[in-house]
Amino acid sequence: MIRSVYYDQTEILKSIMELCNIERFCADVTYGNGKFYGDIEQPIFKGDISPQAEGVTECSSSLLPVADSQFKSLVFDPPFLTYVRAAREGNGNMIMAKRFGGYWRYDELEDHYRATLIEAARVLSKKGIMVFKCQDIIHNHKMHCTHMNVMEWCKGLFRLKDLFILPVKSRMPIPQQEGTKKKVQNHARIFHSYFMVLEKVG
Numbered sequence: 699m700i701r702s703v704y705y706d707q708t709e710i711l712k713s714i715m716e717l718c719n720i721e722r723f724c725a726d727v728t729y730g731n732g733k734f735y736g737d738i739e740q741p742i743f744k745g746d747i748s749p750q751a752e753g754v755t756e757c758s759s760s761l762l763p764v765a766d767s768q769f770k771s772l773v774f775d776p777p778f779l780t781y782v783r784a785a786r787e788g789n790g791n792m793i794m795a796k797r798f799g800g801y802w803r804y805d806e807l808e809d810h811y812r813a814t815l816i817e818a819a820r821v822l823s824k825k826g827i828m829v830f831k832c833q834d835i836i837h838n839h840k841m842h843c844t845h846m847n848v849m850e851w852c853k854g855l856f857r858l859k860d861l862f863i864l865p866v867k868s869r870m871p872i873p874q875q876e877g878t879k880k881k882v883q884n885h886a887r888i889f890h891s892y893f894m895v896l897e898k899v900g
C-alpha cells in the first residue's frame with residue numbers, strides 16, 4: 699500500500715511513479731546533484747541553473763530549451779529558503795545557500811515558482827504530471843504556507859492529484875534576518891516538506 703508520508707524522498711518518487719504509471723521521469727528542471735533518484739532510473743532531461751553534475755543542461759526552469767508538449771512528467775525541486783544572503787549578494791557563505799540556493803524576498807520565490815508552473819504547463823503534454831517539492835516557511839515573522847500558495851498559483855494550469863509529506867530527519871539552520879538577535883520562538887519550527895503531484899489540466 700502506498701502511503702502519503704515517507705521519511706525517504708526516493709520512496710516518495712517511487713510511489714508517485716507507481717501511482718502515475720511513470721517508468722522514468724522525462725525531466726528534472728532543478729536537478730542539483732541528482733541525490734533524489736537513489737536507485738531510480740535518472741530522468742531523461744536534466745536541467746539546472748547552476749549544473750553540478752555531468753549531462754545537466756544549464757537553463758532556468760522558467761525558460762526551458764525544449765518545444766511545447768515534449769514531456770509526460772517533470773520534477774521541480776526549487777530552493778525554498780528566503781533571506782539567503784547569497785541570493786542578494788551573490789557570494790554569501792550560508793551552507794544551505796551554497797547547497798540549495800535560495801531567495802532574498804518571498805516575492806522572488808513566488809516569481810520563480812509561478813514562472814516555472816507556466817513553463818511546465820507549456821512543455822508537458824496533455825495530463826502530464828509535475829512533481830513539485832516545496833516547504834512552508836516563516837519569512838519576515840510571517841507564516842507563508844507555500845504549498846497552499848502553489849495551489850493558488852497553479853489554478854487553470856494544474857490540479858492536485860496527490861500530496862505526499864516528507865518529515866525531515868535533521869534540523870535545518872534558521873535563516874537569520876539581518877540585524878536580528880531574536881531568541882524567543884513565535885512559530886513552530888517546520889520539520890516537513892511536501893511533494894505535490896500536479897496534473898496538467900485543459
Ligand SMILES: C[S@@+](CC[C@H](N)C(=O)[O-])C[C@H]1O[C@@H](n2cnc3c(N)ncnc32)[C@H](O)[C@@H]1O
Pocket residue numbers: 727728729730731732733734735745746747748749757758759760775776777797798799810
Ligand atoms: C533543492 S536543490 C535540488 C536538489 C535536487 N533535487 C537533488 O536531488 O540534488 C535546488 C536546485 O535548484 C537549482 N535552481 C535554483 N534556481 C533555479 C532556476 N531558476 N532554474 C533552474 N534551477 C534552479 C539550484 O541550482 C539547485 O541545484
